[in-house]
Amino acid sequence: MATNRSQPKKIGQYTVLARLGEGAASILYAVQNPKDKQVSALKYVEKTDEKSQRFLDQVEQEYAIGSKLDHTSLRKIKKLVKHRKLLKVTAVSMLMELVDATTLDQKLPRNHIQAVDIFLQIAEGLSHMHGRGFVHADMKPNNVLVDESGRVKIIDLGQACAIGTIKKRIQGTPGYMAPEQAHRGEITAKTDIYNLGAMMYWVLVGEVIPTAMPPKQSNASLVSGAVDADKVELPVAPHERNTRIHTLLSKQIMDCVQPNPNSRPETMNVVVNRLELIRDVMNEPVDSSPGTRS
Numbered sequence: 001m002a003t004n005r006s007q008p009k010k011i012g013q014y015t016v017l018a019r020l021g022e023g024a025a026s027i028l029y030a031v032q033n034p035k036d037k038q039v040s041a042l043k044y045v046e047k048t049d050e051k052s053q054r055f056l057d058q059v060e061q062e063y064a065i066g067s068k069l070d071h072t073s074l075r076k077i078k079k080l081v082k083h084r085k086l087l088k089v090t091a092v093s094m095l096m097e098l099v100d101a102t103t104l105d106q107k108l109p110r111n112h113i114q115a116v117d118i119f120l121q122i123a124e125g126l127s128h129m130h131g132r133g134f135v136h137a138d139m140k141p142n143n144v145l146v147d148e149s150g151r152v153k154i155i156d157l158g159q160a161c162a163i164g165t166i167k168k169r170i171q172g173t174p175g176y177m178a179p180e181q182a183h184r185g186e187i188t189a190k191t192d193i194y195n196l197g198a199m200m201y202w203v204l205v206g207e208v209i210p211t212a213m214p215p216k217q218s219n220a221s222l223v224s225g226a227v228d229a230d231k232v233e234l235p236v237a238p239h240e241r242n243t244r245i246h247t248l249l250s251k252q253i254m255d256c257v258q259p260n261p262n263s264r265p266e267t268m269n270v271v272v273n274r275l276e277l278i279r280d281v282m283n284e285p286v287d288s289s290p291g292t293r294s
Contacts, residue, residue: 004158006072011044011093012081025055030098040078041098046091050231052148059092062157065134071158073125075145099153099282108203114150114281116249119200120275121187126196127268129160130189136160137187140176141202143193170226171263174215175208179229179259189268190261195257196271197264202240204245209235209257222224 007019007029014031020041021028026107031042038113045055066077070172074099109115122144136143138159140208145153159171165187174180180186180193198209210233212226236259238279239250258264265271 002214011042012083014040014042014093016042025052026059031095033044039098041096042098043094044091045093045097047089056089056092058158059094062160063094065159065160068132069129069134071128073121073154074128074153075155075246077157081099088273092251097153099145099155101145101147101151101153103142104144104146104199104203107146109146111247112204112249113279115200115203116275116282117150118144118146118152119196119203120272120279122154122196122199123268123272123275125152125154126192127272130192130268133163134160135163135187135189136192137167137181137195138172138174138176139192139198139199144199161187167228172211172213175202175211177213178261179212179227179232180261182226183229188261190264193256193264193268193271194258194261196268197253197260200249201235201254204238204249204253205235205241207235212259228258234258244276246282248281253280261279 008016008196010016011029011031013034015034017030017032017039019027019029023223026043026045029042029044030039031160032039034130045059047056063080063099064076069077077094078097079095081087081093081095084095104118107116122139124134126139136157136159138156141154143154147154161167167184167187170182172178172186172195173259176195176198178191198211201207201209211231212232214227234254237250238253239245250273256266256271265274
């Protein structure tokens, strides 16, 4: 877990400006390079015991993948620093692009047209990842930053992996997790397609879909046993929950959240092309009225 201590004045060569937040094992700071005055975000993870080594390994994996990516919809990963004492690595820091934005779960799109534009930017970023041979594997609303102009940054590559990976541990987020993740199957580009579909459903409808690893009660960190993939129920189509949702968009979401990977769109680029079409045909005034879920 992240250590609960006072804010340091410096981390390595970087001056700490502010503490931005924390994760299960990390603390996020705004820092400045005293040489060029450039301000960045810095994720800091400290080794507290042998069990916490996996969190350091996860940051190193995040850097190994993120440093190979270059897309406007992905937060730029700049540098990895290993902090040592007596030659032993005791902590790691990852320098990242600092983004002035709010997570999608905290600030919903103004209307359905803006929602589609956000979905499209996410799909384009994920398509770039797939083209480089990687899967995000944890797409959810709080892993998407949206700034005031509507520009998207996908964050948190902590669960990202190479296409075709079979993980030893169940990883992902209940309520968004694809069946193959819940059953430790092969992680592919179609896993991201499912995660994206589940996220689009939540943004528009306000509920998570039935998944193979559903949230238990109100605590998403506590999960019940995985549901067999062939027993996962499809959600009610979005346009049946909210008649203002365009039927083409509703169908796109339902195609993405098919429990069988073979029934989902073939590639993320197919999703991109469909979202571009949906954006072009959504000209009805009802889609421009305030509120994503009203």
